[in-house]
Amino acid sequence: xxxxxxxxxxxxxxxxxxxxxxxxxxxxxxxxxxxxxxxxxxxxxxxxxxxxxxxxxxxxxxxxxxxxxxxxxxxxxxxxxxxxxxxxxxxxxxxxxxxxxxxxxxx
Amino acid sequence: xxxxxxxxxxxxxxxxxxxxxxxxxxxxxxxxxxxxxxxxxxxxxxxxxxxxxxxxxxxxxxxxxxxxxxxxxxxxxxxxxxxxxxxxxxxxxxxxxxxxxxxxxxxxxxxxxxxxxxxxxxxxxxxxxxxxxxxxxxxxxxxxxxxxxxxxxxxxxxxxxxxxxxxxxxxxxxxxxxxxxxxxxxxxxxxxxxxxxxxxxxxxxxxxxxxxxxxxxxxxxxxxxxxxxxxxxxxxxxxxxxxxxxxxxxxxxxxxxxxxxxxxxxxxxxxxxxxxxxxxxxxxxxxxxxxxxxxxxxxxxxxxxxxxxxxxxxxxxxxxxxxxxxxxxxxxxxxxxxxxxxxxxxxxxxxxxxxxxxxxxxxxxxxxxxxxxxxxxxxxxxxxxxxxxxxxxxxxxxxxxxxxxxxxxxxxxxxxxxxxxxxxxxxxxxxxxxxxxxxxxxxxxx
Numbered sequence: 001x002x003x004x005x006x007x008x009x010x011x012x013x014x015x016x017x018x019x020x021x022x023x024x025x026x027x028x029x030x031x032x033x034x035x036x037x038x039x040x041x042x043x044x045x046x047x048x049x050x051x052x053x054x055x056x057x058x059x060x061x062x063x064x065x066x067x068x069x070x071x072x073x074x075x076x077x078x079x080x081x082x083x084x085x086x087x088x089x090x091x092x093x094x095x096x097x098x099x100x101x102x103x104x105x106x107x
Numbered sequence: 108x109x110x111x112x113x114x115x116x117x118x119x120x121x122x123x124x125x126x127x128x129x130x131x132x133x134x135x136x137x138x139x140x141x142x143x144x145x146x147x148x149x150x151x152x153x154x155x156x157x158x159x160x161x162x163x164x165x166x167x168x169x170x171x172x173x174x175x176x177x178x179x180x181x182x183x184x185x186x187x188x189x190x191x192x193x194x195x196x197x198x199x200x201x202x203x204x205x206x207x208x209x210x211x212x213x214x215x216x217x218x219x220x221x222x223x224x225x226x227x228x229x230x231x232x233x234x235x236x237x238x239x240x241x242x243x244x245x246x247x248x249x250x251x252x253x254x255x256x257x258x259x260x261x262x263x264x265x266x267x268x269x270x271x272x273x274x275x276x277x278x279x280x281x282x283x284x285x286x287x288x289x290x291x292x293x294x295x296x297x298x299x300x301x302x303x304x305x306x307x308x309x310x311x312x313x314x315x316x317x318x319x320x321x322x323x324x325x326x327x328x329x330x331x332x333x334x335x336x337x338x339x340x341x342x343x344x345x346x347x348x349x350x351x352x353x354x355x356x357x358x359x360x361x362x363x364x365x366x367x368x369x370x371x372x373x374x375x376x377x378x379x380x381x382x383x384x385x386x387x388x389x390x391x392x393x394x395x396x397x398x399x400x401x402x403x404x405x406x407x408x409x410x411x412x413x414x415x416x417x418x419x420x421x422x423x424x425x426x427x428x429x430x431x432x433x434x435x436x437x438x439x440x441x442x443x444x445x446x447x448x449x450x451x452x453x454x455x456x457x458x459x460x461x462x463x464x465x466x467x468x469x470x471x472x473x474x475x476x477x478x479x480x481x482x483x484x485x486x487x488x489x490x491x492x493x494x495x496x497x498x499x500x501x502x503x504x505x506x507x508x509x510x511x512x513x514x515x516x517x518x519x520x521x522x523x524x525x526x527x528x529x530x531x532x533x534x535x536x537x538x539x540x541x542x543x544x545x546x547x548x549x550x551x552x553x
Contacts, residue, residue, distance in 0.1 A: 008330060008366060010323065012375030015239045015536070021373035023366065047480050057379055061395060061408075062369050068377045076239060078149050079426050079533040081467035081494040083475045093477050 002098050007033060009091035018050075018072035018087040020094055027063035034058060034065065037097070042067050045097055046090070113292050115285060115309075115343045118177065119143040119190075120316030122150050122167055126176050128317065128340040128359070133180035135356045136342050140288045141181060143173060143190035144281050144314045148534045151278055152423025154195035155253035156532075165196030166203065166275075174207045182213045189263060189284050193275040195253065197222055200275045201551050208553035216553040219271035221262040223546035224278040226420060226539070227254035235537040237422070244422065244537055252532065253423040256539065259385030259414075260306075261297065262546040263287035269550065278421065280384045282310025285343070293347045303387035304411020305349030308394055311382070312353060312371050312406070316340045319353065319371040321361030334360030354403045368396045368404055385418055385541065387411040417538040426533035429496050430503030432510020432526040433471070436518065437488035444518035445470045445489040451517060452493050452509050459509075461502055466495035491521075496531065503528045 003022070006029045012019045022037055024030045043054040052070030059066065073087050074080040116138045118129030122145045133141055145167050158165025167173075170192045181188055193200040201220035208216050231251070235244040255278035264287050266274045276284075286306030289295060295302045312319050320341050321332035332338075339359025345351040353363055372391060376382055382389040393408035432452075436444045449468040456463050469475035471490035473483050491513070495506045507526035514521060 004329065008326070008370065010370040010374055012373075014375060014377070015534075017377070019373070019375065019377060021370060023369045023373070025366070045480070047478075049478055049480055055377075057377075059373075059379055059392060061393065062372070064369055064373060066373050066376065066379060076533070076535075079496070079531055081429065081465070081496060083467075083469060083471065083492065089476045093481060096481065 002096050003037065004095035007095065009095050011087050011089070011091040013073060013077050013086045016071055016073045016076040018069045018090055020067045020069065020091050022065045022067065022094065024063040030060060030063040034060070037065060039067065041097070042069070042094065045094065046072070110347050113140070113288065113345045114138045115140045115142060115288060115313065115345065117142055117144070117313040117316040117341050119145050119173070120314065120318060121145060121147060122169065124316060126169070126173055128338065129173065130176050130180060131356050131359060132340055132342065133177050133184065133186055138184070138186045138342065141177065141186050141188050142284050142313070143188070143192055144284055144316070145169070146191040146194060146278060148421055149423065149532050151194050151255050151421065152253045152532045152534060155423065158195045163199050166194050166200035167192035170200055170203060171207060174204050175211065178208055178211055178213055182216065187267070187271070187288070188273040189287060190274070191276045191279050191284060193220060193277045195225070195277060197275045197277050198549055201549060204273060204275065205551045205553045214553055216272045217270050218273045218551045218553060219266035219269065219275065220549040221258070221266060221274065221276040221279070221546060222549065223262070223544055224255045224258050224276070225253070226256045226544060227251060229543050230254055230420060230537065230539060233539070235539070237535040237537060239535045247422065247424045250424040250426070251422065252425060254420050256418045256420045256544050257385055258418070258544065258546060259283050260287040260290055262548055264291045266548050267291040269548070271550070280386070281314040282307040282384055283386060285310030285313055286386065289345055289349070297386065300387045300411040300413055302349040304389040305409035307382065307384055307387055307389035307411065308372070308391060308406065308409035309343050309345060309351050312368065313341055313343055315371065315374065317361065318374065319367055320355050320363055321367055324367055324370065330366065332362055336360060349409065350405070350407045352399065352403060352405050363402045363404055365396045365398055365404065368406070383415065385414065387414050416541050418541045418544060420537050420539055422535050422537060423532055424535075426531040427496055427498045428500045428503035428528060428530055429494055430506030430528050431492070431494040432507045432524065433490050433492045434510060434513050434517070434521045435488060435490045435523045436521055438520070441487070441489045442470065442473060442485060444520065445491045447518045448491040448513050448521060449493065452513065455509050456495070456506060459505060461495065461497070461505060463495055466493065468493055500528060500530070
């Protein structure tokens with residue numbers, strides 16, 4: 001099971017920083033996101049793609065998390081050599097994250 | 108002071124946006140205001156280069172097409188227009204708009220241009236640090252192209268108070284384009300940070316136009332968007348207390364749901380409790396969405412705290428050249444042939460003495476988006492891509508040429524070569540005290 005089954009996501013960019021929202025389709029699933037989709041796991045998921053720290057902001061009222069990934073855009077949108085200089089496609093990758101928590105989610 | 112609800116449409120979310128949804132809004136949206144947000148970080152630096160070549164240029168390349176398409180319905184329905192399509196030359200954009208109105212036979216329009224965001228003269232010799240690199244601003248002195256401060260809503264409000272039907276700006280904080288008509292119509296104070304926060308939430312949700320009505324959202328099987336091809340743009344219906352509803356023209360494509368609104372609220376933000384604008388530090392944490400009916404969402408709970416007194420300035424500068432080339436390989440063994448192509452281009456650039464440390468060697472279809480982060484199977488086709496940054500245009504050209512030469516000098520079956528050389532316009536930021544910026548408003552009648 002992938003994160004995609006319970007959440008949707010969008011990436012934004014500012015300079016060399018990407019932000020990725022992770023939003024529960026059902027707000028009742030939000031505690032699972034909060035418990036398992038941690039800043040450490042997101043940082044580990046992207047590996048060398050993200051050179052700086054990952055900060056997580058919580059929005060329980062919206063059932064959403066916002067991850068801010070420093071050093072995620074290869075120097076920034078305007079000078080990156082990457083094909084997707086904005087990092088627009090990062091959110092889709094994150095939704096492929098597979099975690100044990102989905103067993104809990106579908107119990 | 109106006110107490111009836113105000114209807115504001117978002118007619119563009121970026122410079123190259125589709126024009127038809129804006130016409131639809133002007134004709135059928137029963138709008139009071141139509142706002143076009145058309146200025147990305149780098150757009151204004153590129154516009155500044157055009158202005159340097161021709162003093163009558165430097166505004167949005169689609170200004171003429173957009174105004175020609177939308178002005179008749181705006182004039183007929185009494186819709187006032189606010190836009191940052193002035194880019195690096197709001198006065199020229201104002202004059203151009205006046206001549207377009209004249210050509211269309213529309214008279215009696217008062218058009219305003221806001222200037223003062225261009226601050227390269229003021230900051231050139233200041234001791235400032237670039238926010239992104241931490242280097243002194245002075246290191247960019249010889250390559251600086253533009254420096255534009257993000258203005259707040261105040262000059263737009265002044266233009267509206269003076270009776271402008273169309274307000275054209277350069278660099279303005281995107282949400283301020285939407286907050287300005289609220290401040291003007293409802294008589295909000297510039298120290299009413301709670302309401303300014305709500306206006307900022309409205310502006311943030313509307314500023315990317317179709318991104319809140321189902322654009323950038325569809326994911327078949329998971330997130331369906333009906334009639335995406337005819338995506339309609341959003342309308343905010345705002346009450347004097349600053350809470351609002353989001354909707355779109357009935358019958359237009361797309362959808363507005365809790366999910367589309369949440370994605371857009373969190374788009375391009377960092378700390379949701381501190382969203383910095385020139386007018387307010389908005390707090391999004393209390394925002395709540397309520398679905399009233401299909402394609403109609405009520406938005407409450409935005410708030411704000413006092414502004415910082417600092418303005419962000421986007422500094423555009425020339426940062427060398429990028430030479431790029433691509434070539435496709437398909438069928439069995441495509442990945443290995445594509446990888447061989449990358450390896451030999453790298454080796455040949457080495458023979459030419461070209462440094463590829465600042466280079467990207469991708470196999471599109473395998474690792475161009477995420478590097479080796481995600482597992483992949485054997486794709487039916489791959490595209491080898493080489494991009495190298497260099498200080499010298501001729502070196503960038505050699506990089507591009509070397510990829511094309513894979514036709515007769517590379518692995519079997521390479522096809523569809525493309526190559527390009529482009530100058531890099533990079534952008535960084537500095538913060539300056541707001542009082543350094545002096546805005547001016549110019550008027551012209553059609």
